[in-house]
Amino acid sequence: MTGARGRQVLIVGGGASGVMLAYQLLHQPSRTAATRDLRVTLIEQRPDIGRGIAYHTGNPDHLLNVRVANMSALPDQPDHFWRWLTSRSTDAPVCPDPYCFVPRRIYGDYIASLLEQQISDPSDAERLSIVRGTCVEINEGPAGVSAVLDDGQSLFGDTVVLATGHDMRASRAAFADPWTPPSAAPIDPDATVLLLGTGLTMVDYVLSLLRDGHRGPIVAMSRRGLLAKPHRRTDAQRIEEADVPFGAGISSLLRWLRSRIERTTAEGGDWRSVIDGLRPYTQRLWQELPQASKRRFLEHARAWWDVHRHRMAPEVEARVTQVILARQLTLLAAKVISIAPDNDGARVHYRRRGDARIHSMQVGAVVDCTGIVKDPRATPNPAVRSLFDRDLARVDPLCIGIETDRDCAIIRRDGAVSRRLFAVGPLTRAAFWEIIAIPDIRNQCAALAARLADSEGEPHAEPRQERAEV
Incomplete structure (x- = not known):
């Protein structure tokens, strides 16, 4: 596909990851003709770019769970978001300093603004195309790649990058959608509501219930019943690289971390x-x-790490604490045994942690707030499924993501590393783990954009082999 019109990168997904990658590609230094002629097509199924699952919410109570100071989309301009926010202070909520937390819908506006110049400037219009639609199929051949949309349209290029974000679970019968307002279900404001999961998605849904005037009991259930910790005004401790026990087993690593925390406190x-x-x-x-x-970390320590690592804004903590103290919200460490829909909602049987007895409760609605698809093979995303169907991708040994190398290149079923298919964001958690927050994804997008811009002619090379980790 390289030629007079330059190289073409197709980005599947126009949420935060896709927009940041597009921005980085379009702002690469023009060191070569290939860089100057690089074109980007952004494929997004939603009406607006930059939103995705995280930032499409219109609820002003849904705040960022990272302070403004750390939410710049540009790694070389750490105060970029703060400057953007203060420049439009008449429209944005009051934010007294960079340590505040703003509504996520505002951050969606910010991400979308990254490409405003390319969209509005005729001189840049040829370099960026935004296509509305759902990618249902990806193909890779010796001459290039193609993305097929749900309307039958085929887009061709030299490289495809999957930036589809979190794959959400397909909705199930008797379950309300955690990503739509409770009023859309609708949920009886006096009914008991069971939320499966006690993480940040659960917190968001509690806030949505309260905003919609819910008066009934809310029960949040997870295996350990842990609630995310709150943020505080603290600065990151300087930890020397030489002090970190790289390569140690999980038990040794956790002992080191606990010891450091105990010494600090x-x-x-x-x-x-x-x-x-x-x-x-x-x-x-x-x-x-x-x-x-x-494996041991995922089974035994992940929940502990998540509640300390992915924290709530202080304002959100205050609201959740208030509802807990009022006994409207109950956190339960338990496991669901069965859910039987009935005329009044559902009858739920469950077993408390450490208790062999089976209990039951009648609820008016059940909401699955456990979040993302844990096994990529269960994804409802047709583009990702097409990669599995064509042996162009494989699941990592831990079944938490598609397998990629450290350059974000997708590994095919036969172990070959593609030179044309890449992924960024949560899809790559098998290789990077910490790759769901903006500070991590922005660095990943900048690195991949530089690699793609510098790889003139490289996509035509034979795919290299990589030994599978066992």
Whole structure:
């Protein structure tokens, strides 16, 4: 596909990951003719770009769970979001300093603004195309790649990058959709509502219930019943790379981390500063963790890590605490045994953690807030499914993502690493683990954009082989 019109990159997904990657590709230094002629097509099924699952919410109570200071989309301009926010202070909520937390819908506006110049400037219009539709099929051949849309249209290019974000579970009978307002279900405001999961998605839905005037009991259930911790005004601790036990097993690593936290708190510090100070090393820690330790982490330590690592805004914590103290919200460490829909909602049987007895409750609605699809093979996303169907991708040994190398290239079923198919964001968590937050994804997008811009002619090379990790 390389020729007079330059190289073409197709990005499947126009949420935050896709927009950041498109921006980086279009702003690469024009070192070569290939870089200057690089064109981007962004494929998005929603009416607006930059939203995705996370930022399409219109609920002003849904706040970012990362402070403004850390939410720049551009790694070389850490205050970019803060400057954008203050430049439009008449439209945005009051944000006294970069340590505040703003509504996620505002952040969606910010992400969309990254491509405003390319959309409005006729001189840039030829370099960026935005196509509305759902990608249902991806093909790779010796001459290039193609993306087929649900309307039958085929788009051709040199490279495809999957930036589809989180794959959400397909809706199930008797379950309300956690991503739509409760009033759309509709849910009886006096009924008991069961929320499966106690993470940040559950917190969002509680806030949605309260905004819609829900008066009945809310029960949030997960295996451990853990609630996300709140943010506090603390700075990341400086942790020297030489002090981090890379390559150690999960037990040794957790002992080291707990010891560091205990030492910090004994000196009057905050555990959050240690967790945040470890952030520059988390991807390397994951990559060098023995495979057996990765499995143990996912089974036994992941929930503990998640509630400390992915925290609530202080304003959200205050609201959730208020509802808990009022006994409207109950957190339950338990496992669902069965859910039987009936005329009044559903009868739920469950077993409390550490208790062999089976209990039951009648609820008016059940909402699955456990979030993302854990096994990529269960994805409802037709583009990802087409890769599996054509042996162009495979699931990693832990079944948490599609397998990619550290350059974000997708690994085919036969172990060959594609030179044309790539992925960014949560799809790549098998290789990077910490790749669901903007500070991590923006770095990934910048690195991939630089690689694609510098790889003139490379997509035509024979695919290399990579030994599968076992």
